[in-house]
Amino acid sequence: MVTPRLAVWKLASCDGCQLTLLGCEDELLALASRVHIAHFLEASSAVEPGPYDVSLVEGSVTTEADRQRLLRIRAESRTLVTIGACATAGGVQALRNLADVEEFRSVVYALPQYVSTLDTSTPVAAHVPVDYELHGCPIDRGQLLGLITALLSGRRPDIPGYSVCVQCKLRGTSCLLVTGAAPCLGPVTRAGCGGLCPSYARACFGCFGPADGANLPAMTARLRELGMATPDLVRVLRTVTVGAPAFARAAAEIEETP
Amino acid sequence: MTHRSRSLSVAALARVEGEGAMRVTVDGDRVSAVELNIYEPPRFFEAFLRGRGHTEPPDLTARICGICPVAYQMSACRAIEAACGVTVDGALADLRRLLYCGEWISSHALHIYLLHAPDFLGYDGAVDMARDHRALVERGLSLKRAGNQIMTTVGARAIHPVNVRLGGFYRAPARAELAELVEPLRRALDDACATAAWVGGFEVPDFTHDHELMALVDPGRYAIEAGEPRTDRGLSFPVHDFERHVIEHQVPHSTALHARLADRPGRYLTGPTARYTLNHRWLSPVARQAATDAGLGADCRNPFRSIAVRAVELVYAIDEALRLIEAYEPPDRPAVPVPPRAGVGHGATEAPRGVLFHRYEIADDGTVRTARIVPPTSQNQAAIEDDLLRFVQQRLDLDDHRLTHECEQAIRNYDPCISCATHFLDLTVDRRP
Numbered sequence: 001m002v003t004p005r006l007a008v009w010k011l012a013s014c015d016g017c018q019l020t021l022l023g024c025e026d027e028l029l030a031l032a033s034r035v036h037i038a039h040f041l042e043a044s045s046a047v048e049p050g051p052y053d054v055s056l057v058e059g060s061v062t063t064e065a066d067r068q069r070l071l072r073i074r075a076e077s078r079t080l081v082t083i084g085a086c087a088t089a090g091g092v093q094a095l096r097n098l099a100d101v102e103e104f105r106s107v108v109y110a111l112p113q114y115v116s117t118l119d120t121s122t123p124v125a126a127h128v129p130v131d132y133e134l135h136g137c138p139i140d141r142g143q144l145l146g147l148i149t150a151l152l153s154g155r156r157p158d159i160p161g162y163s164v165c166v167q168c169k170l171r172g173t174s175c176l177l178v179t180g181a182a183p184c185l186g187p188v189t190r191a192g193c194g195g196l197c198p199s200y201a202r203a204c205f206g207c208f209g210p211a212d213g214a215n216l217p218a219m220t221a222r223l224r225e226l227g228m229a230t231p232d233l234v235r236v237l238r239t240v241t242v243g244a245p246a247f248a249r250a251a252a253e254i255e256e257t258p
Numbered sequence: 259m260t261h262r263s264r265s266l267s268v269a270a271l272a273r274v275e276g277e278g279a280m281r282v283t284v285d286g287d288r289v290s291a292v293e294l295n296i297y298e299p300p301r302f303f304e305a306f307l308r309g310r311g312h313t314e315p316p317d318l319t320a321r322i323c324g325i326c327p328v329a330y331q332m333s334a335c336r337a338i339e340a341a342c343g344v345t346v347d348g349a350l351a352d353l354r355r356l357l358y359c360g361e362w363i364s365s366h367a368l369h370i371y372l373l374h375a376p377d378f379l380g381y382d383g384a385v386d387m388a389r390d391h392r393a394l395v396e397r398g399l400s401l402k403r404a405g406n407q408i409m410t411t412v413g414a415r416a417i418h419p420v421n422v423r424l425g426g427f428y429r430a431p432a433r434a435e436l437a438e439l440v441e442p443l444r445r446a447l448d449d450a451c452a453t454a455a456w457v458g459g460f461e462v463p464d465f466t467h468d469h470e471l472m473a474l475v476d477p478g479r480y481a482i483e484a485g486e487p488r489t490d491r492g493l494s495f496p497v498h499d500f501e502r503h504v505i506e507h508q509v510p511h512s513t514a515l516h517a518r519l520a521d522r523p524g525r526y527l528t529g530p531t532a533r534y535t536l537n538h539r540w541l542s543p544v545a546r547q548a549a550t551d552a553g554l555g556a557d558c559r560n561p562f563r564s565i566a567v568r569a570v571e572l573v574y575a576i577d578e579a580l581r582l583i584e585a586y587e588p589p590d591r592p593a594v595p596v597p598p599r600a601g602v603g604h605g606a607t608e609a610p611r612g613v614l615f616h617r618y619e620i621a622d623d624g625t626v627r628t629a630r631i632v633p634p635t636s637q638n639q640a641a642i643e644d645d646l647l648r649f650v651q652q653r654l655d656l657d658d659h660r661l662t663h664e665c666e667q668a669i670r671n672y673d674p675c676i677s678c679a680t681h682f683l684d685l686t687v688d689r690r691p
Binding site for chain 2: 011012013014015016017018019020022023025026028029032037040042043044045046062063066091092093095096099101103104105107108117121137138193196197199200201202205207231232235239240
């Protein structure tokens with residue numbers, strides 16, 4: 001059997017999702033014996049040219065240079081997997097999409113003319129076809145290992161589209177919405193974290209993005225009943241997955257009809 | 259060495275966090291300029307924080323860096339709590355220090371074993387190194403796991419922990435949960451002591467700098483989550499005066515701002531070597547022994563020895579975590595309330611890579627009016643460039659390939675965190691006749 005060649009790439013992001021791969025402390029060396037790591041700058045200075053069997057792409061597209069780089073990565077990759085909220089939804093930096101980037105640039109940089117950037121932060125799929133997506137800010141280690149194992153054995157990765165609620169039930173966490181303890185986004189948020197925040201008595205804030213078929217109108221109505229104020233509701237939908245269409249639409253609707 | 263024009267280029271520096279490049283200009287036999295080009299795209303955190311709720315910056319700024327999210331959370335909490343007139347102390351402050359120890363352990367183990375040691379042993383990366391030195395790499399991964407276990411237990415997850423909030427935590431761990439960390443940490447302490455002796459024996463170039471060293475100082479204990487800025491040349495100031503003393507300025511070749519100390523000649527450096535120089539007297543006995551075993555003295559001015567300092571801090575962070583766990587009594591409540599109050603607050607903590615400063619101005623309606631973040635890597639850029647200039651100057655007889663390789667190694671001494679700084683590395687050497 002030919003050893004599959006793996007590449008890991010970074011666009012605009014925090015490095016946390018690719019760090020998840022290095023965070024597989026128990027599995028990393030076993031994995032390295034099954035795949036050939038051909039390009040992974042954070043881990044190795046050995047950089048090999050494509051083609052690659054699998055490319056994991058972290059980060060969002062915020063510069064023309066990165067957009068061009070992404071086109072080259074796609075052309076050299078048999079399977080392209082986006083990893084994390086930046087690559088799948090534009091990340092927290094997609095908050096610029098709602099703002100005046102010229103003004104943003106002048107707030108952070110005294111000499112904005114030296115800084116080249118696009119007006120928007122967009123997900124990878126807005127530019128090239130994507131084969132699989134791993135959501136989360138950051139991605140879940142178990143999901144990453146599951147995806148790589150599936151690709152190695154030639155089967156479709158099992159990435160859940162259901163909501164965080166399912167994982168809370170499996171974990172035996174009392175529902176924060178039922179008890180009224182906290183304004184939780186779990187019912188509309190994709191599973192993957194394992195129902196982490198509710199198990200720490202914290203409301204889910206949507207870092208895995210919208211679940212399949214998420215009912216946002218029902219969600220926002222319930223959050224209002226729990227006393228959540230309009231600005232807070234808009235802000236929680238506009239956090240690390242601000243660019244995810246279901247959340248973006250719901251936030252815009254709330255703003256229009258306060 | 260004949261006078262000739264040379265031009266070297268590395269597409270992207272490896273085993274650093276984030277993306278950037280380096281340009282070296284050589285005029286005949288003299289290096290005229292070294293520029294670190296940080297091209298990591300800007301993400302405009304300080305701009306989009308405006309208008310967010312006062313409780314949000316710890317979660318939002320964590321996303322600046324996946325390797326040191328706790329540092330961002332802690333500096334943000336301290337700054338906003340200061341603005342709101344709230345002090346967090348007792349068991350909650352101890353839990354914060356414990357969580358931060360977890361991040362130091364994980365980050366230092368990552369840098370020592372996966373990013374930096376391959377340079378000293380002659381490998382492209384840890385996976386290659388594992389073919390010949392499997393037990394060593396496994397020891398590094400095991401140390402990293404010990405740090406991650408602390409972050410998972412206290413913070414709920416190792417990257418972007420979700421259990422941190424203004425005033426403390428969403429849920430305070432039970433004594434029994436922390437007790438499960440003791441066994442792995444005791445093994446990690448032995449591994450860390452062995453690490454210090456191992457990396458202390460690495461052969462390093464004879465190279466020193468004369469920069470002013472700046473770190474937080476928290477008298478009585480090694481500064482991590484609190485302290486006041488001080489330098490080895492006698493400058494000290496309260497955190498709320500940080501912006502009067504640290505002046506940021508923009509350079510054309512970088513999306514990261516540079517920094518200098520106001521009214522001080524020369525450059526300054528923050529990070530493990532500065533921290534060690536200003537704080538080593540407060541190391542625990544086992545960490546002090548590790549420093550002796552690693553061959554460290556009263557200060558550290560050779561950037562190539564930074565790996566030994568990280569190893570000593572690794573020992574200290576594990577030892578300190580064990581002490582905090584032993585002394586832990588769960589707090590009465592997981593967090594103290596932090597109601598918003600109009601005002602300005604400043605916060606600084608010691609991220610694994612150095613002093614991380616935040617300042618927030620909170621508006622009457624409880625939202626963020628302005629935000630300012632000064633990360634360690636941007637503070638260090640000027641000192642790194644100056645060191646590299648002198649480093650290259652001493653090695654102009656090397657061929658381009660070898661010189662490029664050594665420059666990359668030299669840059670890794672500083673463990674630059676480019677996602678943080680961009681606000682680096684593709685190496686170009688321009689040799690002009």
